Amino acid sequence: MENAIAIPFEEDPARTAEEKAADALIVSLDGYEGPIDLLLTMARDQKVDLRQISILALAEQYLAFVEKVRKLRIELAADYLVMAAWLAYLKSKLLLPAIPNAEGEEELSGEALAEALAFQLQRLEAMQKVAKQLFERPQLGLNRLPVGLAGLADQAPVAVKWQANLFDILDAYGAITRRANPKTYDIKTWPLMSMDEATMRLANMIGHMPSSQWKELWKALDAFMPNEDDATLNTRSAMASTLTAALEMVKQEKINLKQEGLFGPIYISLREQTQDAANDA
Amino acid sequence: MMLDPNDDTRDLRVLEAALFASREPVNTDKLKTFLPHLEGAGIHALLAKLKQDYADRGVSLEESEQGWAFRTSADLAESLQTLRVEERKLSRAAMETLAVIAYHQPLTRVEIEGVRGVATSKGTIDMLLETGWIKPGRRRETPGRPLTWVTTPAFLDHFGLESIVDLPGLDDLKAAGLLDRRPAVAVTADLFDEEGGAVLASEDSEDDYAEESEEAAA
Amino acid sequence: MMLDPNDDTRDLRVLEAALFASREPVNTDKLKTFLPHLEGAGIHALLAKLKQDYADRGVSLEESEQGWAFRTSADLAESLQTLRVEERKLSRAAMETLAVIAYHQPLTRVEIEGVRGVATSKGTIDMLLETGWIKPGRRRETPGRPLTWVTTPAFLDHFGLESIVDLPGLDDLKAAGLLDRRPAVAVTADLFDEEGGAVLASEDSEDDYAEESEEAAA
Numbered sequence: 001m002e003n004a005i006a007i008p009f010e011e012d013p014a015r016t017a018e019e020k021a022a023d024a025l026i027v028s029l030d031g032y033e034g035p036i037d038l039l040l041t042m043a044r045d046q047k048v049d050l051r052q053i054s055i056l057a058l059a060e061q062y063l064a065f066v067e068k069v070r071k072l073r074i075e076l077a078a079d080y081l082v083m084a085a086w087l088a089y090l091k092s093k094l095l096l097p098a099i100p101n102a103e104g105e106e107e108l109s110g111e112a113l114a115e116a117l118a119f120q121l122q123r124l125e126a127m128q129k130v131a132k133q134l135f136e137r138p139q140l141g142l143n144r145l146p147v148g149l150a151g152l153a154d155q156a157p158v159a160v161k162w163q164a165n166l167f168d169i170l171d172a173y174g175a176i177t178r179r180a181n182p183k184t185y186d187i188k189t190w191p192l193m194s195m196d197e198a199t200m201r202l203a204n205m206i207g208h209m210p211s212s213q214w215k216e217l218w219k220a221l222d223a224f225m226p227n228e229d230d231a232t233l234n235t236r237s238a239m240a241s242t243l244t245a246a247l248e249m250v251k252q253e254k255i256n257l258k259q260e261g262l263f264g265p266i267y268i269s270l271r272e273q274t275q276d277a278a279n280d281a
Numbered sequence: 282m283m284l285d286p287n288d289d290t291r292d293l294r295v296l297e298a299a300l301f302a303s304r305e306p307v308n309t310d311k312l313k314t315f316l317p318h319l320e321g322a323g324i325h326a327l328l329a330k331l332k333q334d335y336a337d338r339g340v341s342l343e344e345s346e347q348g349w350a351f352r353t354s355a356d357l358a359e360s361l362q363t364l365r366v367e368e369r370k371l372s373r374a375a376m377e378t379l380a381v382i383a384y385h386q387p388l389t390r391v392e393i394e395g396v397r398g399v400a401t402s403k404g405t406i407d408m409l410l411e412t413g414w415i416k417p418g419r420r421r422e423t424p425g426r427p428l429t430w431v432t433t434p435a436f437l438d439h440f441g442l443e444s445i446v447d448l449p450g451l452d453d454l455k456a457a458g459l460l461d462r463r464p465a466v467a468v469t470a471d472l473f474d475e476e477g478g479a480v481l482a483s484e485d486s487e488d489d490y491a492e493e494s495e496e497a498a499a
Numbered sequence: 500m501m502l503d504p505n506d507d508t509r510d511l512r513v514l515e516a517a518l519f520a521s522r523e524p525v526n527t528d529k530l531k532t533f534l535p536h537l538e539g540a541g542i543h544a545l546l547a548k549l550k551q552d553y554a555d556r557g558v559s560l561e562e563s564e565q566g567w568a569f570r571t572s573a574d575l576a577e578s579l580q581t582l583r584v585e586e587r588k589l590s591r592a593a594m595e596t597l598a599v600i601a602y603h604q605p606l607t608r609v610e611i612e613g614v615r616g617v618a619t620s621k622g623t624i625d626m627l628l629e630t631g632w633i634k635p636g637r638r639r640e641t642p643g644r645p646l647t648w649v650t651t652p653a654f655l656d657h658f659g660l661e662s663i664v665d666l667p668g669l670d671d672l673k674a675a676g677l678l679d680r681r682p683a684v685a686v687t688a689d690l691f692d693e694e695g696g697a698v699l700a701s702e703d704s705e706d707d708y709a710e711e712s713e714e715a716a717a
Binding site for chain 3: 296298360361364447449
């Protein structure tokens with residue numbers, strides 16, 4: 001009994017701290033203009049000249065960050081994950097000797113990719129710096145006010161000057177086009193597989209699978225995907241949702257997942273109690 | 282110039298700048314808000330000094346019932362005739378008509394109405410003719426030989442365009458947010474399809490979506 | 500200049516009055532219409548004299564690509580806060596996009612995204628257009644003839660720059676090779692594609708840049 005009470009007491013504060021950390025990260029991610037911007041901030045925190053930055057070290061730092069965020073079960077925007085995948089790819093290229101691909105063509109070397117990324121970081125940093133300098137200048141209407149007299153010696157106007165700028169024209173044309181095509185207000189729905197759908201689907205398939213099927217123990221996750229062998233957005237979403245649903249079932253201790261290498265196939269197996277339950281059924 | 286903030290010179294400069302930057306005459310109470318450390322007498326002394334400084338210049342400081350204001354000096358009126366210009370804004374209808382002519386020229390009045398979906402009053406074309414931004418083009422070789430309308434070089438000049446093809450196209454307007462009110466997810470999907478997955482991050486996409494849904498609902 | 504000193508004074512006063520009467524900058528051609536008997540050189544001499552006269556006053560004569568204009572002196576900003584026209588708070592994305600356009604112009608939307616590493620959200624270009632600080636430049640002579648964006652004279656005026664070469668740090672950035680518009684590292688680069696390999700710059704981008712730098716220098 002003492003143990004049973006002690007465990008929740010230990011876990012509760014820990015979870016709260018994690019949640020707090022998670023909140024902080026969500027807040028701080030909001031401040032970034034995307035993964036490159038985040039990467040630049042990380043690079044700056046190393047307090048070294050960007051021209052001498054180690055892209056490999058930076059890649060590792062970013063991957064560690066993404067890993068940490070995912071452990072806290074924070075959903076990261078897709079572009080941050082894509083960046084992580086790319087950096088993992090870059091890291092492997094930097095660490096392994098260049099291998100010609102199937103067609104015998106030399107791919108871009110890891111060094112060339114790292115150099116391109118370093119250039120991009122330097123350029124973005126330069127732009128952020130000059131943007132700040134630009135807006136620190138005395139601005140018209142803010143620090144320097146336009147001067148206009150309250151009146152001329154003789155008030156009667158003799159000519160008309162028409163006021164209009166390019167934005168007015170574009171805005172007017174935009175209004176006509178919007179009026180002519182009210183259907184552009186329609187909200188298109190996309191045939192994507194939702195998380196709920198994927199969870200039901202996966203649970204159903206696993207639940208209804210004869211226990212004899214599990215003899216080989218590890219089955220490729222691909223086998224649980226809908227049978228659409230194309231690279232459409234739909235399939236990609238099904239892949240993402242099925243994987244997330246599988247991860248959720250791991251969390252519920254129903255199944256195990258394994259992957260033997262980056263971008264390798266993912267395998268799924270039943271946890272024992274689930275297997276027993278399946279056998280009973 | 283290393284000025285003591287309490288120096289008379291700075292006060293005089295503030296007063297001068299405040300008077301020049303105001304479109305309407307400024308009364309002494311209002312002037313005091315710019316120089317809260319001064320008494321009314323101090324303000325008046327500065328105004329007298331300022332008036333003196335400008336006695337022989339092209340503008341002079343004058344006091345009226347509404348307050349103090351700089352005006353062009355009376356003896357220059359003749360040389361400044363062309364300054365007496367009244368600024369007027371184009372009506373929304375004129376703006377739209379101008380936009381349609383710019384994008385679809387040459388086109389006839391009936392065609393303009395077709396694009397805008399509204400009848401064009403004669404006053405609208407007249408107003409545009411007055412701006413010097415449009416002119417009649419060739420007659421269309423169809424029954425009735427209707428007149429077409431085109432933009433002028435003055436149009437390009439006024440709007441800072443080198444040529445009429447430099448007007449942003451529909452796709453550009455869409456990207457600039459001037460046309461399209463579709464939710465952001467569709468745009469992301471477009472990127473996927475066109476560029477083979479080379480999608481960059483879509484910033485603020487959720488905010489965009491929320492904003493536009495509200496607009497649509499309104 | 501063999502002018503009657505009295506005439507000279509009157510010319511200066513006319514110029515002064517004309518400049519004070521306009522809230523917008525006035526270019527030399529327009530100024531000449533007030534003083535038709537003067538040559539360009541004469542006008543410039545008077546403008547230089549006028550600028551000198553106002554060097555220590557509350558307003559200063561500023562020159563930009565749009566022309567000449569009197570503005571309240573920047574050091575008085577604090578005292579004139581209540582007269583501020585409009586405090587437009589731009590988003591960080593908009594400020595960064597503006598800087599990218601200013602330093603790399605002319606460049607296309609896709610190139611802007613390449614430099615920033617993030618898709619341009621709707622409303623960013625829109626907002627910058629509305630400020631009047633950017634406008635469409637020439638279309639790029641590449642497939643699709645994409646529109647380029649450039650800054651306007653109003654941009655220079657707003658930030659108190661006489662010309663685009665006065666942008667802070669421009670020379671250093673150019674020397675460091677950081678004003679290259681080559682696309683971002685294609686992060687997604689069809690990782691799961693047979694083609695493999697991240698695509699870098701399209702081959703002609705550097706040539707493009709060199710060409711336009713020369714144009715800018717000319």
